[in-house]
Amino acid sequence: MTTDLTARYLGATTAALPPASREDVHSELTALILDMTEARTEQGEEPEAAERAVLTELGDPAVLAASYADRPLHLLGPRYYLTWQRILGLLLKIVPACAFVGVGLAQLLTGADVGTVLGESIGTALTAAVHVVFWTTLVFVILERTGTETGADWSVDDLPPTTRETGTGLSDPILSLVFLGLVLAALLWDHIAGLVHLEGDWMPVLNPGLWPGWTLVLALIVLAEAAHAIVLHARGRWSRGLATVNTVIAAAAATWALVLLAMGELLNPEVIELARTVGAIGSNSLGTLGALLGLLVLGIAVWDSLDGWAKTRREARRV
């Protein structure tokens, strides 16, 4: 009764349907196609031309099957698009940068040349970006297909404060966290493998005698700084309290470095010894270098602290 063309159309439509409704749709659609074709032949059309016209009118079997099965014809709908975009943007800011720096550092430490370091870092960062995009999107496509709620309903409380432009944007905490993570990694790496390559040997820059007590203190200071960055981002603006905490952390970090420097305990004695003998740097010059290092530490702490207060004042004035 049905021709080859109609049979192919029916096959293509029902193949994409859940098995339960396949037979039902098949019979119903058959009747419809025959009815529609008949109506055309009664008007004097050639049966073959009529059939073609009917099937053309019904359109792409895949589209028809999708509307039968109530399947979305898009990868990501309006319900998930913005959440997907936000999360992807956030991940793309963090992950490739971490991969770039991490791989670059590892390559540098194993003594690779500049070309290899750059090549490997860029390659890994790109691969990381592709992975981030793919897996994030996959998760959201599954959410879309299963109709799961993301719980990301918008409320008035989500409105960003107008003072956000003053320097507490999203890139600030991310940069801080990436930097602090690297500091911790460097501390650990310095102790395990050493950060400088002198006289054919890797050796730690920091005095090995600082491990574990003094190193732990520094790690705690770094973690406090990280917590501060997160709280700052969550609040979205500086305040007197946050500026005070910022100053305390900066002072703690500076004190840690300056006390050890003054006691001559900060740097690895072996490195200093090598600098003296192999580098032929005199004791006077070493003293000057130490003083310069101390000034640098102090300068960074003062600048960091003042920066926090300046932002606090600027934001207080805006409100």
Next chain:
Amino acid sequence: MSENFESHRQELRRGTAVLACLQLLRTPGYGYGLLEDLARHGFPTDGNTLYPLLRRLEKQGLLTSEWNTEEARPRKFYRTSAEGEALAAALLTEWHELSGAIASLSTPLTDKES
């Protein structure tokens, strides 16, 4: 202009097909016959939108269906359920209210100004 009109017209008519089907199927009907009835009453509908629509309404319990195999060509007959009739009545009230609301927009501007 005409392209704009077409899209706005479709937007305005969307949803009327549901009401039309529910009303027409108070007497049982099958797909193609319903397509013709809809066109005759001024609701031209494509076969590829009508069939999925009927299925959706059936799934929602607004239509019931039954296969009629007595004739040469087996056909699936749909009929508006009690729930469907209740919905159609509610939608009709809505439609009349909407019609009145639209009509109230056409009153001369001077009335509103004074």
